[in-house]
Amino acid sequence: xxxxxxxxxxxxxxxxxxxxxxxxxxxxxxxxxxxxxxxxxxxxxxxxxxxxxxxxxxxxxxxxxxxxxxxxxxxxxxxxxxxxxxxxxxxxxxxxxxxxxxxxxxxxxxxxxxxxxxxxxxxxxxxxxxxxxxx
Amino acid sequence: xxxxxxxxxxxxxxxxxxxxxxxxxxxxxxxxxxxxxxxxxxxxxxxxxxxxxxxxxxxxxxxxxxxxxxxxxxxxxxxxxxxxxxxxxxxxxxxxxxxxxxxxxxxxxxxxxxxxxxxxxxxxxxxxxxxxxxx
DNA sequence: CAAGGAGTTTAGAATTATTCTAAACACTGC
DNA sequence: GCAGTGTTTAGAATAATTCTAAACTCCTTG
Numbered sequence: 001x002x003x004x005x006x007x008x009x010x011x012x013x014x015x016x017x018x019x020x021x022x023x024x025x026x027x028x029x030x031x032x033x034x035x036x037x038x039x040x041x042x043x044x045x046x047x048x049x050x051x052x053x054x055x056x057x058x059x060x061x062x063x064x065x066x067x068x069x070x071x072x073x074x075x076x077x078x079x080x081x082x083x084x085x086x087x088x089x090x091x092x093x094x095x096x097x098x099x100x101x102x103x104x105x106x107x108x109x110x111x112x113x114x115x116x117x118x119x120x121x122x123x124x125x126x127x128x129x130x131x132x133x134x135x
Numbered sequence: 136x137x138x139x140x141x142x143x144x145x146x147x148x149x150x151x152x153x154x155x156x157x158x159x160x161x162x163x164x165x166x167x168x169x170x171x172x173x174x175x176x177x178x179x180x181x182x183x184x185x186x187x188x189x190x191x192x193x194x195x196x197x198x199x200x201x202x203x204x205x206x207x208x209x210x211x212x213x214x215x216x217x218x219x220x221x222x223x224x225x226x227x228x229x230x231x232x233x234x235x236x237x238x239x240x241x242x243x244x245x246x247x248x249x250x251x252x253x254x255x256x257x258x259x260x261x262x263x264x265x266x267x268x269x270x
Numbered sequence: 271c272a273a274g275g276a277g278t279t280t281a282g283a284a285t286t287a288t289t290c291t292a293a294a295c296a297c298t299g300c
Numbered sequence: 301g302c303a304g305t306g307t308t309t310a311g312a313a314t315a316a317t318t319c320t321a322a323a324c325t326c327c328t329t330g
Contacts, residue, residue, distance in 0.1 A: 018326065020278060040317080055280050060317065074214075080287075080316055082214040096257060109249035115266060116240050122231060122268035129264050131250060133257035153297060155307060175288080190309050195288065215287055215316070 015069035025052040026062050030072070035087040037075075037102045043084075077102060077130065092129035105131075150204035160187040161197050165207070170222040172210075172237045178219075212237060212265065227264035240266075 008027040009019035017023060029046055030036060038046075044059045054062075063084050066072040076082040077095045083102050090107040110129070118124050143162040144154035152158060164181055165171060173181075179194045189197075198219050201207040211217040212230045218237050220228075225242040245264070253259050 018277070020326070022279070041315095057281080057318080058279055061279085076211050076214055079209075079211055079217045080215065082316090094254060096254065097260060103254065105251050109251070111248045112264070113246045113248070114244035116244070118266070118268040119229060119231065119238065122270055125232060125267040125269045127264065127266050129247070129262065131253070131262050132260040133253040134260045135257055153306070155297070157308070176286095192289080192310080193308055196308085217287090 011071075015066075015071055017065055017069060021052060022054045022058050023062050023065075025050060025054060026059065027066075027071075030066070030084075030086050035085070035104065037083045037085050037104075039081070039083055075102065075128070075130070092131065094131050094133060097132055097134045146206075150201075150206055152200055152204060156187055157189045157193050158197050158200075160185060160189060161194065162201075162206075165201070165219075165221050170220070170239060172218045172220050172239075174216070174218055210237065210263070210265070227266065229266050229268060232267055232269045 008024045008031065011031070012019040012023055012027060025047055026043065029043065029050075030038070040056070040060050040063055043063070044054070044056045047054045047059065063072065063074075067074050067084065070088060072084045072086060073088055074082055075085055075093055077093075077100070081100060085102075085104070087104050091104045092107050092110060094103040094105060095101070096103070107129075112127065112129070115127070143159045143166065146166070147154040147158055147162060160182055161178065164178065164185075165173070175191070175195050175198055178198070179189070179191045182189045182194065198207065198209075202209050202219065205223065207219045207221055208223055209217055210220055210228055212228075212235070216235065220237075220239070222239050226239045227242050227245060229238040229240060230236070231238070242264075247262065247264070250262070
């Protein structure tokens with residue numbers, strides 16, 4: 001029976017996070033369906049409508065913890081506008097400027113050549129590509 | 136005599152902006168030397184130390200106007216952290232994660248192949264590449 | 271399976287970054 | 301110079317996020 005709390009509990013535990021009721025509720029919203037892009041506010045609104053409401057502070061805490069644990073990644077597209085993306089595979093983003101919509105596209109067809117070496121004493125963490133488009 | 140207010144006045148006027156004392160002071164700080172990456176707060180601190188202090192609101196206004204006029208570009212690296220970059224040529228960025236330093240690198244050696252076409256009804260505005268590195 | 275401690279959650283305050291407001295001011299064309 | 305529109309300003313307002321400290325809950329141990 002997929003989609004039960006047990007799945008999410010196990011997944012949280014595997015990530016080193018205690019499976020509290022709140023975190024399980026958020027994980028279900030985030031990971032039950034396909035990939036999602038959510039803001040903290042939007043997720044808070046969603047969970048508030050559920051049987052297990054969660055405070056905004058906890059939504060922020062959990063999203064940050066999920067990100068640090070590698071369950072999510074964060075995409076900052078504009079000052080004061082950041083999305084959490086449940087797709088953690090290699091991929092990049094389209095950002096549709098007037099409305100602020102964000103769409104994934106897979107990175108397997110994309111090749112980036114000629115990047116300079118990281119500055120001395122640093123190692124590569126991630127390459128973000130944001131393709132900004134307008135109507 | 137390069138670097139006089141007149142140069143900056145002309146440049147602002149050419150961009151469709153009235154060359155007020157405040158905007159000229161900011162333009163001098165931004166464009167007199169080589170390329171720079173500044174936050175609004177940092178630029179405000181700089182200009183406050185000068186003979187022609189400028190309010191923080193004006194620093195924000197001016198940076199936004201300069202960006203809209205194409206004199207600057209804005210790079211958002213983390214929630215609540217955005218830099219204004221006086222380099223408006225094609226280029227990309229290194230972001231050094233723990234300290235928040237930002238460095239340019241030219242895009243002439245970099246090629247990005249295989250990007251999907253923009254979604255229907257949109258056209259490409261800009262491609263941002265941020266290479267995130269850690270110590 | 272009860273108890274206790276560490277880790278979590280919460281409401282609300284605090285912080286940070288940025289924008290707004292309305293009154294005072296200054297650049298430009300006449 | 302004068303007027304009129306655009307600009308600047310201090311301070312308040314807004315928005316996104318984090319902090320605080322008290323209450324709570326998960327998990328381990330006995």
